[in-house]
Amino acid sequence: xxxxxxxxxxxxxxxxxxxxxxxxxxxxxxxxxxxxxxxxxxxxxxxxxxxxxxxxxxxxxxxxxxxxxxxxxxxxxxxxxxxxxxxxxxxxxxxxxxxxxxxxxxxxxxxxxxxxxxxxxxxxxxxxxxxxxxxxxxxxxxxxxxxxxxxxx
Numbered sequence: 496x497x498x499x500x501x502x503x504x505x506x507x508x509x510x511x512x513x514x515x516x517x518x519x520x521x522x523x524x525x526x527x528x529x530x531x532x533x534x535x536x537x538x539x540x541x542x543x544x545x546x547x548x549x550x551x552x553x554x555x556x557x558x559x560x561x562x563x564x565x566x567x568x569x570x571x572x573x574x575x576x577x578x579x580x581x582x583x584x585x586x587x588x589x590x591x592x593x594x595x596x597x598x599x600x601x602x603x604x605x606x607x608x609x610x611x612x613x614x615x616x617x618x619x620x621x622x623x624x625x626x627x628x629x630x631x632x633x634x635x636x637x638x639x640x641x642x643x644x645x646x647x648x
Contacts, residue, residue, distance in 0.1 A: 543578035588618035
């Protein structure tokens with residue numbers, strides 16, 4: 496009896512088809528993955544603003560005034576500071592600061608905090624450019640060229 500030999504394995508054409516399909520799937524999935532990562536990093540900005548607000552309230556309890564100087568609140572720079580501070584600098588995707596006082600929001604009884612995405616990081620490609628938190632609890636974000644009165648999309 497003659498046996499038919501069957502080679503086990505894949506042909507070059509089959510392997511090329513698999514590689515092409517994987518490449519197409521990766522090209523579709525990777526941008527969505529990056530967008531999801533950017534959205535998840537927004538929580539860093541929101542947490543940093545909440546922490547900064549707590550520091551402002553603690554300062555107010557001691558001095559009966561808020562401050563626009565970030566060094567008064569325990570940060571290293573008077574203006575923009577990268578956050579979160581507990582991770583390496585390469586993983587800090589936002590900067591926070593206290594906005595200057597205005598007649599509508601004097602620093603003695605009001606503050607406005609802002610977080611912005613850092614340039615030079617992948618977060619610079621996010622559609623949300625700024626987050627703000629005010630002393631009265633107002634939250635807003637600057638997304639796709641306009642302000643939205645919420646931190647939710």
